[in-house]
Amino acid sequence: MLALPSTRLLLLFGESLPSSRLPNVSRKVWGQTSVRFVSQVNPDNGPLTLSSLGFKSGFEKTNKIKADKIERLDVPSEAPKSKVRGVGSNGIKTVKAVGLKKSLEIESAPFSAKSFSELGLPPLLLERLDTAGFTVPTDVQSAAVPTILKGHDVVIQSYTGSGKTLAYLLPILSEVGPLKKKSANGESEFEKKKEIDAVIVAPSRELGMQIVREVEKLLGPTDKKVVQQLVGGANRSRQEEALKKNKPAIVVGTPGRIAEISAAGKLHTHSCRFLVLDEVDELLSFNFREDMHRILEHVGRRSGADPRGSIAARRTIMVSATVPFSVIRAARSWGSDPLLVQAKKVMPLEAVSPSGPVNILKPTSGSDSSMRTQAALQSLPPALKHYHCVAKLQHKVDTLRRCVHALDAKCVIAFMNHTKQLKDAVFKLAARGMVAAELHGDLGKLARSTTLKKFKNGEVRVLVTNELSARGLDVAECDLVVNLDLPTDSIHYAHRAGRTGRLGRKGTVVTICEEPEVFVVKKLQKQLGIPIPACEFTEGKLNVIEED
Numbered sequence: 068m069l070a071l072p073s074t075r076l077l078l079l080f081g082e083s084l085p086s087s088r089l090p091n092v093s094r095k096v097w098g099q100t101s102v103r104f105v106s107q108v109n110p111d112n113g114p115l116t117l118s119s120l121g122f123k124s125g126f127e128k129t130n131k132i133k134a135d136k137i138e139r140l141d142v143p144s145e146a147p148k149s150k151v152r153g154v155g156s157n158g159i160k161t162v163k164a165v166g167l168k169k170s171l172e173i174e175s176a177p178f179s180a181k182s183f184s185e186l187g188l189p190p191l192l193l194e195r196l197d198t199a200g201f202t203v204p205t206d207v208q209s210a211a212v213p214t215i216l217k218g219h220d221v222v223i224q225s226y227t228g229s230g231k232t233l234a235y236l237l238p239i240l241s242e243v244g245p246l247k248k249k250s251a252n253g254e255s256e257f258e259k260k261k262e263i264d265a266v267i268v269a270p271s272r273e274l275g276m277q278i279v280r281e282v283e284k285l286l287g288p289t290d291k292k293v294v295q296q297l298v299g300g301a302n303r304s305r306q307e308e309a310l311k312k313n314k315p316a317i318v319v320g321t322p323g324r325i326a327e328i329s330a331a332g333k334l335h336t337h338s339c340r341f342l343v344l345d346e347v348d349e350l351l352s353f354n355f356r357e358d359m360h361r362i363l364e365h366v367g368r369r370s371g372a373d374p375r376g377s378i379a380a381r382r383t384i385m386v387s388a389t390v391p392f393s394v395i396r397a398a399r400s401w402g403s404d405p406l407l408v409q410a411k412k413v414m415p416l417e418a419v420s421p422s423g424p425v426n427i428l429k430p431t432s433g434s435d436s437s438m439r440t441q442a443a444l445q446s447l448p449p450a451l452k453h454y455h456c457v458a459k460l461q462h463k464v465d466t467l468r469r470c471v472h473a474l475d476a477k478c479v480i481a482f483m484n485h486t487k488q489l490k491d492a493v494f495k496l497a498a499r500g501m502v503a504a505e506l507h508g509d510l511g512k513l514a515r516s517t518t519l520k521k522f523k524n525g526e527v528r529v530l531v532t533n534e535l536s537a538r539g540l541d542v543a544e545c546d547l548v549v550n551l552d553l554p555t556d557s558i559h560y561a562h563r564a565g566r567t568g569r570l571g572r573k574g575t576v577v578t579i580c581e582e583p584e585v586f587v588v589k590k591l592q593k594q595l596g597i598p599i600p601a602c603e604f605t606e607g608k609l610n611v612i613e614e615d
């Protein structure tokens with residue numbers, strides 16, 4: 068077999084809105100400060116190449132699409148239905164008031180007909196799923212689990228809140244740790260060894276901890292130590308001690324901390340069999356470049372690949388609701404038939420064409436607008452409702468307050484771009500009697516987890532936060548997302564919006580912007596292929612304004 072190191076450039080940036088018209092957002096990744104490059108790579112640091120990230124193919128590449136190997140389960144999605152409109156008085160064309168129901172029902176459950184037992188999972192894992200209350204797999208789980216179990220490298224792309232975490236955890240737990248399948252001689256003994264079997268990387272501490280909790284839920288209290296968190300902000304020597312003492316099979320962490328401990332020689336990942344990059348487009352962005360280099364250099368290379376060349380020694384799983392074509396390009400150079408897994412669809416990456424940051428499907432037929440609609444449905448939960456409301460800067464917080472009352476929202480995430488303004492907003496909301504709290508990277512680990520806990524418990528009604536909470540944060544009860552500042556681009560909009568409407572629940576997204584920013588909302592609407600009608604909050608109700 069020939070190794071073909073790829074020379075393709077890895078430019079991992081989504082389609083951006085005109086940055087000249089938007090605030091230059093300086094981003095802080097939890098625990099580390101860094102600048103976000105929206106559409107350019109710093110030439111001083113050189114281009115980020117696939118080979119520099121360790122994506123070397125251990126197999127001869129072929130352009131032949133091995134479609135015959137792949138089960139196709141295409142099911143066309145339906146576009147979201149827009150609200151019925153009517154004309155009101157006083158020159159304002161209004162529509163009927165929209166409110167949230169008291170309880171969050173699962174309106175369009177994204178479950179396929181399959182049960183977990185049909186996915187080829189070991190009996191003990193099936194038992195644990197049942198105990199944890201997971202009874203039916205979601206579509207993306209039904210598609211991903213058997214595909215990964217067959218040994219493929221995969222890119223998993225499915226909308227926010229569709230259950231992508233279990234989609235990769237279940238195949239890992241089938242082969243790693245105490246719940247795994249019995250071997251040919253009938254043994255399922257789990258032996259503790261020095262090397263790590265699975266490395267899961269996530270861009271934030273909160274997301275890392277959330278993944279750890281999901282693994283622990285399945286492992287149960289006696290086997291909890293099979294997984295170890297390696298997130299930044301927590302005590303590093305304690306993490307190193309736990310690695311030595313517990314010899315975990317799975318580690319979950321942030322790039323900085325994993326790279327740090329690996330560089331110190333305290334983490335042995337060379338025989339790792341699974342590498343997961345959760346929120347892959349974020350992880351492969353410029354912010355994490357150096358740490359990702361370190362991780363990829365030291366994580367199970369392909370030297371021990373199956374001699375038949377069909378199954379790689381290390382499976383690489385890349386996951387996100389938004390997969391820019393640059394990620395597809397990166398994944399293609401892995402060799403070993405990398406596949407794109409979406410809900411109800413599995414296809415070779417070779418068949419994917421570059422038609423946009425989220426629309427990664429090969430255009431086949433249909434109008435431009437129907438394709439855009441499909442693109443939106445791929446990253447945004449279909450049941451979400453989107454609106455925008457024009458307000459002067461000094462009235463934005465008050466508009467937020469009226470929005471929360473109008474929708475009777477109980478669990479609200481409000482996004483802002485700058486920490487100082489974020490603190491001011493919390494202060495103003497509290498002064499008006501609304502229980503609000505701030506969440507951002509300047510707070511310590513304890514303060515952040517306490518705030519998050521209070522928000523999840525319902526003690527805090529409005530969580531005012533920044534981009535750092537946009538990815539992965541799973542609060543099932545969140546019924547409203549408000550953009551108090553505009554997101555940088557459509558990808559950031561999708562991740563922010565995806566904090567509500569999780570797993571088929573109802574959710575509303577309201578973008579509060581100034582008049583000169585409305586063009587940005589129109590652009591988002593076009594890029595995402597979703598209606599984001601104008602609205603206002605009068606008489607305690609959300610009224611949609613009909614456009615002329």
Ligand SMILES: Nc1ncnc2c1ncn2[C@@H]1O[C@H](COP(=O)(O)OP(=O)(O)OP(=O)(O)O)[C@@H](O)[C@H]1O
Nearest residue numbers: 201203204205227228229230231232388539541570
């Ligand atoms: N089969 C299932 N049955 C019931 N609940 C599930 C199932 N699969 C996942 N969940 C729950 O659904 C929620 C959303 O799942 P998850 O966080 O994995 O979504 P996601 O697709 O990774 O979202 P994001 O793109 O925002 O990270 C979680 O609370 C998870 O425990």
